[in-house]
Amino acid sequence: xxxxxxxxxxxxxxxxxxxxxxxxxxxxxxxxxxxxxxxxxxxxxxxxxxxxxxxxxxxxxxxxxxxxxxxxxxxxxxxxxxxxxxxxxxxxxxxxxxxxxxxxxxxxxxxxxxxxxxxxxxxxxxxxxxxxxxxxxxxxxxxxxxxxxxxxxxxxxxxxxxxxxxxxxxxxxxxxxxxxxxxxxxxxxxxxxxxxxxxxxxxxxxxxxxxxxxxxxxxxxxxxxxxxxxxxxxxxxxxxxxxxxxxxxxxxxxxxxxxxxxxxxxxxxxxxxxxxxxxxxxxxxxxxxxxxxxxxxxxxxxxxxxxxxxxxxxxxxxxxxxxxxxxxxxxxxxxxxxxxxxxxxxxxxxxxxxxxxxxxxxxxxxxxxxxxxxxxxxxxxxxxxxxxxxxxxxxxxxxxxxxxxxxxxxxxx
Amino acid sequence: xxxxxxxxxxxxxxxxxxxxxxxxxxxxxxxxxxxxxxxxxxxxxxxxxxxxxxxxxxxxxxxxxxxxxxxxxxxxxxxxxxxxxxxxxxxxxxxxxxxxxxxxxxxxxxxxxxxxxxxxxxxxxxxxxxxxxxxxxxxxxxxxxxxxxxxxxxxxxxxxxxxxxxxxxxxxxxxxxxxxxxxxxxxxxxxxxxxxxxxxxxxxxxxxxxxxxxxxxxxxxxxxxxxxxxxxxxxxxxxxxxxxxxxxxxxxxxxxxxxxxxxxxxxxxxxxxxxxxxxxxxxxxxxxxxxxxxxxxxxxxxxxxxxxxxxxxxxxxxxxxxxxxxxxxxxxxxxxxxxxxxxxxxxxxxxxxxxxxxxxxxxxxxxxxxxxxxxxxxxxxxxxxxxxxxxxxxxxxxxxxxxxxxxxxxxxxxxxxxxxxxxxxxxxxxxxxxxxxxxxxxxxxxxxxxxxxxxxxxxxxxxxxxxxxxxxxxxxxxxxxxxxxx
Numbered sequence: 038x039x040x041x042x043x044x045x046x047x048x049x050x051x052x053x054x055x056x057x058x059x060x061x062x063x064x065x066x067x068x069x070x071x072x073x074x075x076x077x078x079x080x081x082x083x084x085x086x087x088x089x090x091x092x093x094x095x096x097x098x099x100x101x102x103x104x105x106x107x108x109x110x111x112x113x114x115x116x117x118x119x120x121x122x123x124x125x126x127x128x129x130x131x132x133x134x135x136x137x138x139x140x141x142x143x144x145x146x147x148x149x150x151x152x153x154x155x156x157x158x159x160x161x162x163x164x165x166x167x168x169x170x171x172x173x174x175x176x177x178x179x180x181x182x183x184x185x186x187x188x189x190x191x192x193x194x195x196x197x198x199x200x201x202x203x204x205x206x207x208x209x210x211x212x213x214x215x216x217x218x219x220x221x222x223x224x225x226x227x228x229x230x231x232x233x234x235x236x237x238x239x240x241x242x243x244x245x246x247x248x249x250x251x252x253x254x255x256x257x258x259x260x261x262x263x264x265x266x267x268x269x270x271x272x273x274x275x276x277x278x279x280x281x282x283x284x285x286x287x288x289x290x291x292x293x294x295x296x297x298x299x300x301x302x303x304x305x306x307x308x309x310x311x312x313x314x315x316x317x318x319x320x321x322x323x324x325x326x327x328x329x330x331x332x333x334x335x336x337x338x339x340x341x342x343x344x345x346x347x348x349x350x351x352x353x354x355x356x357x358x359x360x361x362x363x364x365x366x367x368x369x370x371x372x373x374x375x376x377x378x379x380x381x382x383x384x385x386x387x388x389x390x391x392x393x394x395x396x397x398x399x400x401x402x403x404x405x406x407x408x409x410x411x412x413x414x415x416x417x418x419x420x421x422x423x424x425x426x427x428x429x430x431x432x433x434x435x436x437x438x439x440x441x442x443x444x445x446x447x448x449x450x
Numbered sequence: 451x452x453x454x455x456x457x458x459x460x461x462x463x464x465x466x467x468x469x470x471x472x473x474x475x476x477x478x479x480x481x482x483x484x485x486x487x488x489x490x491x492x493x494x495x496x497x498x499x500x501x502x503x504x505x506x507x508x509x510x511x512x513x514x515x516x517x518x519x520x521x522x523x524x525x526x527x528x529x530x531x532x533x534x535x536x537x538x539x540x541x542x543x544x545x546x547x548x549x550x551x552x553x554x555x556x557x558x559x560x561x562x563x564x565x566x567x568x569x570x571x572x573x574x575x576x577x578x579x580x581x582x583x584x585x586x587x588x589x590x591x592x593x594x595x596x597x598x599x600x601x602x603x604x605x606x607x608x609x610x611x612x613x614x615x616x617x618x619x620x621x622x623x624x625x626x627x628x629x630x631x632x633x634x635x636x637x638x639x640x641x642x643x644x645x646x647x648x649x650x651x652x653x654x655x656x657x658x659x660x661x662x663x664x665x666x667x668x669x670x671x672x673x674x675x676x677x678x679x680x681x682x683x684x685x686x687x688x689x690x691x692x693x694x695x696x697x698x699x700x701x702x703x704x705x706x707x708x709x710x711x712x713x714x715x716x717x718x719x720x721x722x723x724x725x726x727x728x729x730x731x732x733x734x735x736x737x738x739x740x741x742x743x744x745x746x747x748x749x750x751x752x753x754x755x756x757x758x759x760x761x762x763x764x765x766x767x768x769x770x771x772x773x774x775x776x777x778x779x780x781x782x783x784x785x786x787x788x789x790x791x792x793x794x795x796x797x798x799x800x801x802x803x804x805x806x807x808x809x810x811x812x813x814x815x816x817x818x819x820x821x822x823x824x825x826x827x828x829x830x831x832x833x834x835x836x837x838x839x840x841x842x843x844x845x846x847x848x849x850x851x852x853x854x855x856x857x858x859x860x861x862x863x864x865x866x867x868x869x870x871x872x873x874x875x876x877x878x879x880x881x882x883x884x885x886x887x888x889x890x891x892x893x894x895x896x897x898x899x900x901x902x903x904x905x906x907x908x909x910x911x912x913x914x915x916x917x918x919x920x921x922x923x924x925x926x927x928x929x930x931x932x933x934x935x936x
Contacts, residue, residue, distance in 0.1 A: 065913060072677075088483060088652070089908035090680040103682045109689050123609060127617040136621055146621040149704055153629040156697045160637040160690060164644055167686035171679045174671035181674070190675050191652040193483030276602050 054228040056179030057083075057198040058211040059186060060220025065091040068195035071218040072097045075197060078214055082203035086186070086196040108166040109159050116158025120151035183226045198226070320417060322395030322402070329395030332428075334421045344426030347419045351411060360384035360430045379407045384427055385434040397424050460489075460750050465758045466830050476571055476909065479753035483907050486754065490649075490901045491656055493749040499896050502748055507892050513885020520879040521596055529599040531875045538858045538870035543597035545850045546880050548705055549733070550590035550887075551631060552726070552846065554638070555698050556734020557583025561641060562694035565687075571762055573905040574754050577649075578745065578894070579738050580642040585890040586737070587635045589883045594627070596879075623707035630704040637697055641690050644683075647673050649899035702730045709853065715796035716857035719784065725777035732770035732816070733846035735763050739839035743832060745895060754901055757830055764829040767842065771820035774849070778813065796857060804869055805856040808848050815845025 062068040065087055072085050076099050085094060094100075128134060129141035139146070168174070180186055180198055190196055197220060199211040208225060215223050274280065285291050285299035294301070303309065314320035319333040334340060348356075355364040362381045370378035382389055389397070401420050404410035411420070432440060441449065463478040477486065493499075524531055534541045557579040564572040595604060607628045611617050618625050651673035654666035673679070703723035710722040739760065746755040785797040801809050819841045822828040829835070855870045894900070907913060 085677040086675040087677065087680070088487075088648070088675060089904045089913060090684050091677065091913070092908075094677045095681050098677060100678055100681050103685050105682055105685045106689065124620040127609075127611075128620055132611070132616055134616070134619075136619060139621070143621065149623075149626040149700070149707075150620060150629045152700055153626070153633040153697075156693050156700075157633040157636060159693050160640055163686045163689040163693070164640045167644070167682045168671070170682050171676075173673065173679075174668075176667060176672045178672060178674055187655050191648065191655045191673075192487045276600070278600065 055201045055208060056182060056226045056228040057200040058208060058215060058223065059180070059183050059196055059198045059226050060215035060223045061185065061189070062195040062197065062220060065089075065094075065195055067219055068197060069094055069097050071197055071215075071220060074218045075199065075214065078205075080199055080203050080205055080211075082200040082206070084180075084198050084200070086180070086190050086198065088191050088193060088195075091195070103170060105163065105166050105170060109162040112162025112166070113155045113159035116154040116156070117151050119158070120154035121147065123154075124150060179228050180226060182229050183224060185222060185224065186226075201228075318395070319421075322393075322398035324395065327395075328393040328399065330393045332394050332421055332425050333398075334418065334425070336425045336428075340422045340425050341429055343419065344422035344424070344429075347415060348423050348426050348430075351415055352423065355381045355408070356384060360427065360434075377407075381408065385431055390431050390435065394421075394424050394428070397427060460752050462752055462757065464830065465756050466761045466826070474758060476574065476756065476758065477754055477906065478756050481910055482912065483910070486901075486906055486910075487652060487656075487903055489751065489754065490899055490903050491653065493751075493895060493900055494653060494897055495656065495658075500748055502744075503892060503896065506744075506888065510885045510888035510892060513882050514889050515882075515885070516878050517882025517885055520875050520882055521592075524596055524599075524875065524879070525601055529597065531873060533870060533872040533876050535868065535870070537861060537866050537868050538855055540854055540858060541870055542872055542876040542880055543593045544708070545847070545854050546883060547590050547593040548726075548850045549847050550586045550593070550883065551634075551705060552702060552730035552733045552850075553737045554583040554586035554590065554634070554734065555702060555727070555730035556738050557581070557586075558634075558638060558641075558694050558698040559731050559734065560738070561645070562691040562698065565691045566695060570909040571759055573902055573909050574756070574759050575738065575742060575763075575901075576905070577642075577645065577902040578741065578891075578900050579734075580638065580645065581894045581898070581900075582738060582741060582891065583638050583734075584635070584642055585887050585894070586734075587631065587638060588890065589887050591631060591635065592883065592886075594631075623704065623711045626704045627708060630701045634697060634701045637690070637694055641694055644687060644690065645902055645905070646899060647671060648675065648683075648904040649902060651675065652903055653899060699727055702727045709857075714857050714861060715790070715792040716800065716853065719781065721777055721780055721784070725774070725781075728770050728773035728777065729816075729846060729849060732767060732774055733843060735767045735770065736839040736842035736846065739763055739767075739835060740843060741891060743836045743839070745900070749895060749900065751901065754906065760832075760835060761826075761829045764823045764835055764838075767839075768820050768823040771816060771842070775813075775817035778817065792862060796860070799860050800852060800856045803856065803860065805852055805859070808852050809856070812845050812848040812852055815841045816849060819845070 060071075062071060068085055068087065069091055072094060075083055076097065085091075085098060087094070095102075124147040125142050128136075133141050135141070179200075186196055197215060199206065199215070201208075212223050212225070287300055289299040290297050291299035316333075317323045318329050322329050322333070324330075349358060353364055354366045355362070357363040357367075360383065362383045364381070367378070367380055371380060398420055400408070401415065401423060402410060402412035415423070438446065460479060465475045465478050467474070475481070480486065480489065532541060532543070557576075560572050560579040561576040561583075564576075594607075595601065598604065598607075606612070607618070607625070609618055609620075609625075647670060650666050650670040654663060654670045657663040657666055703726065706722035706726035709717040710719060712718065742755055742760065742763075746752050782797050782801075785793045788794075799805075819838050822834065822838065827834075828838075859870055860867050
């Protein structure tokens with residue numbers, strides 16, 4: 038990379054391109070004074086090089102103040118706004134979550150992250166902005182063709198280079214100027230011929246890069262495909278976490294018991310708590326082995342209100358609040374037309390109206406067709422309350438004049 | 451070409467005199483551009499590092515191996531192998547996290563805050579103090595990383611929505627911590643690297659083998675010491691220092707929020723942010739001392755990291771140690787003054803309860819031991835300062851342990867009180883983190899410029915004698931330069 042045999046290149050071949058004329062100075066002060074004179078001579082494409090920043094050189098060379106602070110300020114502002122927008126948008130727009138009863142957007146709690154992002158973005162601006170403005174990284178530069186420069190610049194010597202790209206550049210006058218202002222070991226630095234890649238290497242290199250790039254796209258594309266499709270293959274679990282825990286499930290074999298059953302039968306001669314179904318009418322809706330015609334509980338207004346509440350919770354999704362069978366689930370199921378849905382009977386249908394209270398109670402408890410059993414979800418008293426409320430609903434849709442109290446019949450249209 | 455082999459024997463020279471008639475000397479021998487470059491580069495250019503380096507590296511690698519094994523076992527088994535048990539659900543992991551991240555802060559203080567205050571003596575120690583920062587933050591970041599148990603869900607800490615489109619809780623100090631520590635790590639790394647670019651260029655230019663030329667060449671980015679580059683470089687460096695200064699204060703403030711924002715007696719106090727920052731700088735300087743004292747001897751840098759540098763750091767430790775002591779006493783005062791019985795109990799329990807042994811270890815290491823630095827002979831005695839620096843490291847670890855364990859183990863509900871006992875895996879993981887830290891540090895010393903050569907050169911008397919600039923250096927005589935001193 039760098040030639041360390043410092044061979045003075047005073048006699049330049051006319052055929053090679055000159056990069057610059059370079060002069061060495063033993064101290065920063067001498068370089069500084071010389072730099073003033075180079076500037077006054079009117080050169081624009083020239084530079085000074087030193088192992089540490091020589092103070093005062095900016096003014097001596099006439100270097101304009103960099104715009105880096107402005108870049109950093111803009112980056113910092115971007116960071117602050119990013120922090121603010123990220124927290125505001127995620128916690129109060131995209132997925133509002135109430136935390137500790139505080140407002141969705143609470144600036145004081147957001148300040149730490151805003152601050153950190155401001156600093157982070159500013160630092161990126163300062164470092165990468167500085168590198169970009171300095172044209173770094175640039176592993177090759179014409180000045181590196183001087184062996185003397187390479188061996189001493191970063192240690193203890195100071196240099197002024199007047200580049201051939203300068204409109205005023207003339208090899209001899211530049212050399213004369215540098216010598217006259219105290220420059221030592223003045224040399225002409227030549228531009229090295231550009232390194233040519235063999236065309237085969239270049240062609241194959243590009244092909245290889247393209248192929249590699251295409252292959253690199255495969256995993257993300259595959260991920261994208263997997264995320265937008267359903268699959269019948271069980272997902273691969275690289276890490277099982279606690280998804281699969283050893284335990285006995287219903288119907289499984291369990292070697293711990295003599296009978297090998299995981300599910301344990303009830304101990305003979307015992308009744309589980311809450312399962313003493315002693316009253317046939319109350320618990321099964323039966324009187325003498327037939328469906329009871331009447332409600333097992335005295336029908337009061339509070340029972341009807343209770344029934345209405347429970348009906349609205351458990352029954353209305355399918356049967357509808359009015360019992361006509363137009364609940365949300367039923368409506369949607371019919372719209373989907375998947376063919377498996379048995380629509381609920383209207384509770385005002387003749388068949389239902391003529392059923393005994395015990396029959397309706399039995400249907401709620403054990404279910405029918407697609408209707409699941411609710412016996413284990415709704416308490417027995419509430420099931421009778423629903424029966425009473427269903428009766429009230431039916432009365433509301435099939436009332437006769439006789440159902441209206443005689444003193445209020447005049448209010449009817 | 452000049453021969454660069456330095457034949458001077460590096461002696462310990464006392465440059466701690468504060469005689470106002472004499473300008474203090476920061477480089478005691480061979481204070482010129484060439485010799486400084488030679489002495490710093492010699493570490494990386496020597497065919498073999500000193501024997502002691504191999505010994506230290508061997509020990510460090512063993513400890514790193516222990517760390518790898520402990521972390522591997524932890525990932526395999528889960529956090530049950532640690533001594534964590536309700537009520538102390540935060541144990542060694544958070545203690546070690548705060549300990550390590552605090553250590554890092556001294557590096558940033560030296561590189562950024564002392565830079566803003568124009569403390570020229572910082573140039574000799576800032577590079578390896580910054581390196582120490584980076585390695586300490588790596589060790590610190592490891593602990594929250596592994597304490598989550600299921601490390602493959604690490605990304606849950608990042609600001610990305612989960613599969614239910616729910617985002618992390620931006621109002622939690624633990625998430626602030628993620629932002630603060632990762633920003634701190636990134637900015638410290640950038641600061642360190644930017645500062646190192648000119649020195650990497652020096653290494654590149656001095657490289658004799660192709661491999662070194664290519665490696666240092668790539669990382670030096672083609673630096674050519676151009677004044678136009680230096681101009682932007684200095685502006686960038688100043689801005690980075692100005693950014694890193696509030697950053698370092700914010701990082702340990704946010705770390706302290708992990709505690710202060712929760713409503714636990716002994717944690718829920720407003721003094722925590724400044725108290726933590728002072729403690730962090732205190733512990734960080736102690737670690738700089740612990741590293742600098744052997745490193746300057748091992749790599750022959752006693753003339754660059756001089757007794758005066760060490761004395762200055764001892765003074766900072768004395769100050770920050772007093773600040774920490776003040777915080778300890780103010781905590782007690784507030785516990786009494788607040789009239790809150792739970793708070794008062796927490797502190798009586800801290801000093802006289804089951805963790806009294808840890809509390810008094812902390813007080814004697816952190817408050818009492820630095821008091822010897824009132825005496826100049828202690829401030830300038832290498833063995834004394836080395837022992838004290840290690841005591842402070844121990845004391846500052848115990849400070850975090852006391853805060854975590856004593857407050858958690860006895861909270862509001864006496865029926866749930868407990869006593870935290872770490873397991874062997876807790877201890878091995880912590881010991882192993884020192885191995886990782888030391889391994890990285892030894893590699894750094896061997897392969898990277900340990901002293902910021904360009905910065906040291908810029909504060910040498912020779913660098914500031916031109917008219918209009920650097921007048922405050924005045925005329926420097928060779929005698930002042932330390933060249934002819936006994």
